[in-house]
Amino acid sequence: MSLLILALVAFAYAAPPIVPEVPEEEEAQAKPLYLAGCKDGVNNVIKVADIKDPKLAIHAKDVVIHTYFDDGKPSCYYGRAYVSLPGKLKIVKGSVVVDKEVKDLKKAVAKLTVKKNSWFIGTVCQDGVSQKYQVPANVCSHNIYPEIGDDFIKMLSTPGTYNFEEITKKAKVSNVISLPSISSSLKTFVVNGDWQAQIALVLGKQKIANVKVPSNGDWVYVY
Structure with a gap:
């Protein structure tokens, strides 16, 4: 679950090394407009898709995330999910399916491909390789251990289907991700x-x- 944070960190590091500060009055005008509804569990929903490949040992199944502001209120932008920084992501549904035993999972590396829908920013990371000189290499490619924890490593190494309720209890992993x-x-x-x-x-x-x-x-949408 912490891998999602890596993607958001990569978003932030896409910046030029020197960015002009925004006066408070301009910053207020730059904040997103809330037009359309924001019903918890309806508009603030992000679905995570598994890349279907029979060669993969680990799969995500029906993972659903809800987005919130730092104060716990649902966060939406024009009626769709809005990842707020700071804010919270809550995994409300889903399972991890381990099809076969994985040995030496502690040595695994998370490799990101991160893109912004912008001609100016574009691709920040591609297959774990930084595409911007401002983005450190360890943002796009990151060791999962020890951050992921021994209990979760053991679970992801052992064949079975684990829902997120089971993961939070047995692997001591929170289903709420606080964003900086x-x-x-x-x-x-x-x-x-x-x-x-x-x-x-x-x-x-x-x-x-x-x-x-x-x-x-x-x-x-991220802001």
């Missing part, structure tokens, strides 16, 4: 907009898991 705040200048000039991400787990030279956000090939 970033500077107003980064939010306004760089992060503000539509994004999509694909996250692959790679062990050695072999992919063992692969998911994309959002699931429909569209974009998710």
Whole structure:
């Protein structure tokens, strides 16, 4: 679940090294407009899609995320999900399916492909490789251990189907992801907009898991 944070961190690091500060009055005008409804569980929904490949050992199934502001209120933008920085993501549904035993999972690396729907920013990470000189290599490619924890590693290494309720209890992993705040200048000039991400787990030279956000090939709004 923490892999989703990596994608959001990559969004933030897409900034130029020097970004002009935004005066408070301009910043207020730059904040998104809330036109259309924002009903919890209806408008603030992001679905995570598994990349269907029989060679993969680990799959995500029916994973659904709800988006919230830092104060816990549902976050939407023009009637669709809005990832707020700071804010919260809550995994409300879904399972992880491990088809076969995975050895040495602690050595796995998360490799990101992250894109913004913008000609100026465009692709930030491609298959774990930074496409922008401002983006550190460890943002696009990141070791999953020890951050992921021993209990979760053991679960993901063992064949079976695990729903997120079971994961939170047995692997001691929270289904709520707190997202960090970033500077107003980064939010306004760089992060503000539509994004999509694909996250692959790679062990050695072999992919063992692969998911994309959002699931429909569209974009998710981040600010």
